[in-house]
Amino acid sequence: MQKVISTAVIKRLPRYYRYLGELRKKEVVRISSKELSERMNVTASQIRQDLNNFGGFGQQGYGYNVEYLYTEIGKILGLDQEHHVAIIGAGNLGQAIANYGDFARRGFDIRAIFDVKPELIGKEIGGVKIRSMSELKDYVTNQKPDIVALAVPKEHAMQVANDVVSWGVGAIWNFAPTELHLPKDVVVENVHLTESLMRLSYNIRAAKDKQKESETEQ
Amino acid sequence: MQKVISTAVIKRLPRYYRYLGELRKKEVVRISSKELSERMNVTASQIRQDLNNFGGFGQQGYGYNVEYLYTEIGKILGLDQEHHVAIIGAGNLGQAIANYGDFARRGFDIRAIFDVKPELIGKEIGGVKIRSMSELKDYVTNQKPDIVALAVPKEHAMQVANDVVSWGVGAIWNFAPTELHLPKDVVVENVHLTESLMRLSYNIRAAKDKQKESETEQ
């Protein structure tokens, strides 16, 4: 049976990937866990532990080959294959996702955008025409997108998610500020901007309190 | 000295807040940690532990008053005060943020948007006119926004962040896919969409592997 990797590890992988990508661009050939740990501000031990969940990518006395490790982490993250993405909701957020070139570069191919608003239908975003929601079932059934990015108002999110899942979609990138209750074999990744902003707000207050405290101390 | 709350706890607070908000809307008056835990799919113990980091909000034999707890968590998150937000970058992402009504409802008041593109300047987004970046220094210095939302290309993110921080900004909501190295008293909250998408990609592959495995078993 396959080992289950903790979410803590998974969360760190994209960051390793980003750093290795930068090193690679700078044509750095090799790097030790110690050196990488200093740049990334984590422990060398953690890097080695994390990587060894997936295999021994390094070499004693040498370290890690940047190009090789970059490629291997890419494979672990599934970036070695194309992902066919459909966006539902062509509001600002949907359009922002469609226009974000970084995704295409990483193999996420945005092939369709859907919206209910008649005035949006036919408009072109990032080279893709906005389609009517009435075409959605047909599209999903026949084109089988790997990922659906859900950028609809939260009132409709659950319904749309249920629909596309019933038509065969297995992965949802959810931007609606609500929880999707879906069968457990459906992969869901949430981007909850409001929660992010609230954490920022919390930390602003915490930082202020801390400052006040240090002022009192003097 | 003030107790430092772990990030694990802080991450959960907005979710509690959201659930309590829903209960409140449904006019539920009281709730026990057990009942809430079942709805939220966490342990009752965790809820009580989390809340007791901030004080005793409940009552033995009764549970928690929904309205009161909602308000208190709001205060903890700093949602009882207005936040003056300025967005830098009026591309799709900046516009999406500006148009997102949920933020205003939570006291995040978006008062200004900046961009370099001449064709965007003067255009109105969510009731706010886009200003030229040349006005930025003046605006930040005089209007002192609490939060700067950074929605500029990653190449410029670090520079702009440094600038606004040097002009007095203490909190940055960063959407650029890069790390901002700033003085430690500056609060930074990152929204790294590419990393989110990579985690989704990882989980798609993991789910596929799992499925394949269970098929082989039979």
Added chain:
DNA sequence: TAGATTGTTAATCGATTAACAATC
């Protein structure tokens, strides 16, 4: 061969869960 650095085991630390006395 000597030096460097990994892969991996062991120790520590922190977060989650369980248990229960306090109390409404």
Added chain:
DNA sequence: TAGATTGTTAATCGATTAACAATC
């Protein structure tokens, strides 16, 4: 008063860090 449920201490679990033998 009896029942319910909190607040909090203790036990468990998991993740991080440290240490070091293996090995390039």
